[in-house]
Amino acid sequence: MDVATSKDIARIAGVSQATVSRVLQNMDNVDESTRQRVLDALRETGYVPNLQARAMRMRRSGLIGVVTGRLTNPFYPELLDALAEEITSAGLRMALWTTDEPASSTVAVQAIQGSAIDGLIFTTATSKDPALRQAVAQQLPIVLVNRSIARLQCDQVTSDNVAGGRLVAEYFLAHGRTSVAVVGGDDIISTSRERRRGFTKAFAQQGIEIPAHRQRKCDFTHDAARKVGLELLGSDDRPAAVFCVNDLVAFGVQDAAHQLGIAVPDTLWIAGYDDIPMAAWDRIDMTSVRQPIDELAKLAVDTLVRRIKKHDMPFSHRRFSAELMVRGSTGWAPAHD
Incomplete structure (x- = not known):
């Protein structure tokens, strides 16, 4: 044929x-x-x-670069799958850089500068990444998805992390869980910073200040969270509920509670963020805040494609609403509208 x-x-x-x-x-x-x-x-x-012929005609590579962090967090493979599907649907191909080191961003930005790729999507951007700031200064086609950087002149697509943290706080408050803690992340990372801010501010508005020793920072890993969880839950002044700024952190705190013989949810409530597929597993059964990953990926790719075609269009920062998914780690207590 x-x-x-x-x-x-x-x-x-x-x-x-x-x-x-x-x-x-x-x-x-x-x-x-x-x-x-x-x-x-x-x-x-x-x-x-014929992608090669098309690229030669249009003076474009037909490649979109994606820079992401460690793939040990299941959230990122899920986001990458959604991005890959949208990039393919746009008739383009994806080039991937995976690392937490700034050197990877540098190589990716150099790929745009050398016309090896047409644009870049960052999923784990931080304000300390010099290559990202250089790319923005040169007005290269860049979109940040998932994490954001305030006042950076580029397109950004995120969920409303402050509102997501507030959702968990309001849920705990509605069920009388006022002795709480928040665990995970670092202030340089927008997602953890904003989720923590939404959570603590909602309690402050009810006259409840969460003490510093109950606001624990740690790496976004199960092992780091488990260590912090053992310290936090092993004290005489342990909280009645813990909000973790992502699901891996929540799993670590859950394992710490199990090791200490603390019954979840009878004695302790735990909630996470991202609603990765593992959160719904029967043995984990974690209440979590769900991000609309497919919508984030679609808008990120659509925005980058438009930016490649029209460099001078206004920058945008679109925030999507998040949804609280209630499960067994909070006793299936209903969320209120």
Whole structure:
């Protein structure tokens, strides 16, 4: 069977080759019914675009770079899967850099500067990353997703982490859990800083100040959280409920409670953040705040594609609402609207 060409697609769909090209580039100036006819023709013929030829014509690589941190946190593979799906749907390919070291960001930014990739998505950005700041200063096409940096002149897509932390606080307060602690993260990381701020502020507004010794920072790992959990829960002044700024931290605190013989949820409530799939496992059963990962990924990719085409459009920071998923670690106590 002959390989289908864009000319064949145009003939089958009853459109011009220019229209086929616009659909393949995911451009906006195509009527939806026309776009659907082209997409149907693409599926019918199994058409595979010549990405190398297209890149040469458009002076673009057709590659989107993604910089992420450690993949030991299951949240990031889930986010990467969603980003990869959206990048593929846009007719592009993904190049991935995975590390917590600034050197990886430097290599990724150099890839844009050398036209090896067309734009970059950062999932674990921090304000101390010099390569990121250099890229922004040079007005390279950059989108931050998941983590944000205040006042940085680039597009950013996050969930509303302050509101998410407040959701947990209001839930604890509604059920009389006023002796609380918050565990995890570092102030340089926007997600942990904002989630902690939303949580502590909601309690402060009710006249309840969470003491410093109950606001514990630690790395985003199970082992670090378990160590902090043993210290926090092993004291005579242990809390009745603990909010952890991500699910891995919550799992570590949960294991610490188990080791100390503290019954969850009868004696201690625990809630996490991200709602990774493991949180719903029967043996874990963790109440958690869910982020809309698919929506975050779609908007991040769509925004970057637009930024690549139009460098001078206004920057945006879109925050998505989060949702509290109640499970056994808080006794399935209902959340109030």
